[in-house]
Structure formats: structure tokens, C-alpha cells
Amino acid sequence: MFQTELAHFLELFQLPFMQRALIGGILTGIMGGILGSFTILRQLSFFSDALGHSALLGISLGYLFGLNPSFVLLPFLVMLALLVSYLLERTRLWTDALLNIISSSAMAIAIITLSFVGQYKGGLDNLLFGDILAIQPMDLVFSGVLLSVSILYIGLTLRTQMLLTVDETLAIARGVPVSTHRMIFIVLLSLVVGISIKGIGVLLVSAFVVIPACAAQQLSRTFTHYVLLSIGLGVLSAVCGMVISAWFNLPSGPSIVATQLAIFLTAMVLPRFHSLTHKPYTPQAQD
């Protein structure tokens, strides 16, 4: 019985669409991990969530004007991200309030727009929760290029990014062009969200950015370790989620996010065990 299921399972991963889904999950896991590690520390988690929700509007506009939604989505998200970033700097509103206004308004307008389109291809479920099994070779190429750009940018400016994350004032005093770095980061984040939506959907996409990084934060003591662990956990959750999805015949995107949650909960518990055997640091009085 088990051997039959195992054989079926292994056969499944020999199918091209399954291999593409696995590779797509891994690429998204790496991108989410690398950008997510900075996103959560800069308190931009809700920003990525708002981008994900607002993506529905970009897709619906594509349908409305009879254009390929994928081609509309990426420029739409980049423009929206820059607009939101501008508004966050210029208005006196609280960040979470402004992001809430944008994401809920975008969702509402998107649903109204889709009602004009009528019977659009794909279905709302696919937009909301994604279909990683439908990833095409060209999607993998886009993801690969974006991943390469993200790794090059973060890798070559890692120490600048670290200082920016610690304190923007210190970074400006050292001559770091903070606005330029902020804009590049937000554009990259919006592209990652946009490219990942096809596989994961607008509702779950921010989980790829936020959850592995939060799990890594629980387990890390150095910044470099934290970034690498965030990437590693992003990949681990994608692979395990895909395996669980294939084995139990569950939806792939939600399976990956559920795996991320399991990893996060484990990461929350592990330091508690560690603290039982290691004495934490407390400031010492000097002689």
C-alpha cells in the first residue's frame, strides 16, 4: 500500500508541471526569504500584504482592457508601490491606516471591475489562492532573473542595508543615499510579490515574505546568519509544502504556507528549550 503510494508520489514529481511548480516554489522561497528578512525588520510586512491585495486590481484592469493580466500586473504593482511609498513619506497618516485604505479600496474596485468583465478566464479562486501547478517555463525565467537581481543587489550592498535597517540617521551621516535604496528595495519587493502571485495568490503571497523571516529572527544571533536562515527556511517550506501537497493531494499554495507556519511555531519554541540550558546575558556591574 505504502509502496504504491510512494511510487505514485515519485511519478508525480517526474511530470513537467510538477517539476516547474517545485522549482517555482524554491525560487519564490529564496526571493521571499532574502527580501523578507529586511521587510520585517523595517516594519514593511503590511506593505507587502497591501501590495498583494492590491494586485487584484492590476489583474482586473488587465481583463477589463483585454490585455494579458501578467503584463499589466508588474508595472501596476511597481507604480502602486512607489505611490504608496511617496504617500507614506508625505502624509501625516499612520502607516497601517494608510495601507489599510489602499488595500481594501483596491480590492473593492477590483471586484467591481471584475463584475464588468463577466466570465473572465481562470476564476476568482485562482487569483485569490494561486495555482503553483500552472506555472509556465516563462514564469520561471522571470523568477530566475528577478532572483539574480535581488541577490546581486542585496549581496553587494549588504552592509549598507544592515546600517539602513539599524538606523537611517546613521546611514545618512555616512553618505548612504537612503531614498534611492528605499525605492530600489520597494520596487524589488513589488516585483517579487507580482511574480509570486500566479503561484500563491493575492491572499497568501505576503506569507512568503513574512513567515520564513520571522522564523529565522527567532533562531538567529547574527544578522548574516539571520538572512541566510531566512532564505533557507523559505526554500525548506516550499519543498516540504510541495511534498505534503502532492502526498495528501492538498492545494499547493496553502500547503506551503501551512508548512511555513509549522516552521515558525517550531522556531518560537526552540529558543525556549535553548534558554533552559544556556544562561542569558545580563549587563554586569563593573568593579
Add this chain to the structure above:
Amino acid sequence: MKESVLTVEHLTVYRETYAAVQDVSFSLEAGTDTSIVGPNGGGKTTLVKAILGILPRHSGEISILGQPLTQKGFLPSRLRQQIAYLPQSFLVDRRLPMTVDELVGLGWDRLGLQLPWANARKRSHAVRDALVRVNASHLRNQLIGGLSGGETKRVLLAYCLVYPRRLLILDEAPAGLDIRAESEFYQLLYQLKQEQGWTILQISHDLDMVRQHCDRVLCLNRTLRCQGSPEVALSAASLSALYGSDFVPYKHSHQPQVNDVPNRTRPLP
């Protein structure tokens, strides 16, 4: 004549709708320790931030190490590397997974495009030496979020010292340090100035310290009210002009007389 490290000419900086700093001009010679004094809200931090390019200026010129600071705050990175800044408030996120070693190491880098592992050994040696100088070697592997206020100040000072600078700008730097650490801090500043020729510009409210350690004083209350040696700038007349005519400086008594304070509980013998 000594080289001018910093020149400020007719600088005006606006905070929202009012001029927090107006028409301020001065210059700093190499190897001098200059203090900015003045009342709260007098524009001291604004002046320092404008010099560093953190705040935009409305008018005026700033030149650092012979190079003009552009209106957008640009200065070549090789010159930026020669300047260190220790801010008044540094609120570190306690959840940040970063060690003292990593933070101090960021002070050593030039912060351009570089491979993440480049110069790791040189940086590590510099960090070790800087932490020794501020008596914080034991903190090297601690998370920065777990440090006390005084320890954070020492670590930030190490961040400034980790690379040989020419201009050190301090905004109420010793605040939060205990008496011993404060004394060591000023001793260290004196060494940096005397032995390595660092130029120091610091904001301070401790007029006794300014009299004792600084070569020059800038009295700022939005405009530059006076400048000169501590004897001149901190004279009773100058202080009255700066803080108001009813200002009387309070002198600390280092040998308190218990009987002088009637309500104070007598210490146990």
C-alpha cells in the same frame, strides 16, 4: 595656520515653518575640540544634522575637509569615511538580530558596492581594537538589543572609533554614561585629539566639562550669539545673553554637606 576641517558660512535651516538655525558662520581648525552650547530648542542638533546632510539647508554653504557639501547632502564616500557621528538618541529595535561585533564593523566599512565577505579579517581586528579602547570587549558577541543605555553608548563610540577619522561629531554623547565611563570618555576624546589629531565638534550642556576640555565654544540660540575660548564664551555676560538675563549657573558641590540640606536623610555612619 592650521587646516580648516569644517567651514560653515551663513547657514540657515528651517524646521517646518521657522528658522531653527539662522545665518550661522564658523569654522573648525584641525585638532581642536569645539563645543556647541545653548538652551533647549536653540538649534544645536539641527545645526549638526545640517552639517552632516541629514537635514536640508535653506541657504548657506558647508565645506567639509575642503569639499563642499552639496544641497542634497552629497559628499564623496572617501570623505564621509573620515567623519563619525554619535547621535543624541539611538533607539535600537531590541528584536534586531545583530551583535555588537556586526554593528561596530559597519563603522569600518566604506559602504559602497562590495562582496559581503570582503575585508572580513581587517574589519574584525579593527572592531576588536575599538571595543578594547571603549572598555567593551566583553560585549562583542552580545545582541545590541540586550545592551543597557550606557553600554549602547560605549558601543556606538566604538562604531565611531573603529576607523581613523578626522572629524568626530557628538550630540550629547556622554548622556547615559556613569561617572567613571564619562570620565574615561573625555579622556579618550582628549587622546584622539592630542595623539591622532581628530577634530571634535560636540553638543553639550555640561558647562564645567566644556570649560575643562574644549578649546572653543559656539553659543547657539537659533543664531550664533558668541564664539571664542571657554573663558570668553562662558562668561557671565555671554551666558546671560544666551540663556536669559535671570540665568544663574548652578555649581555642583563635590563634597556635599549633609547639614546644608535640612530635609535630606542623614546617611548611616
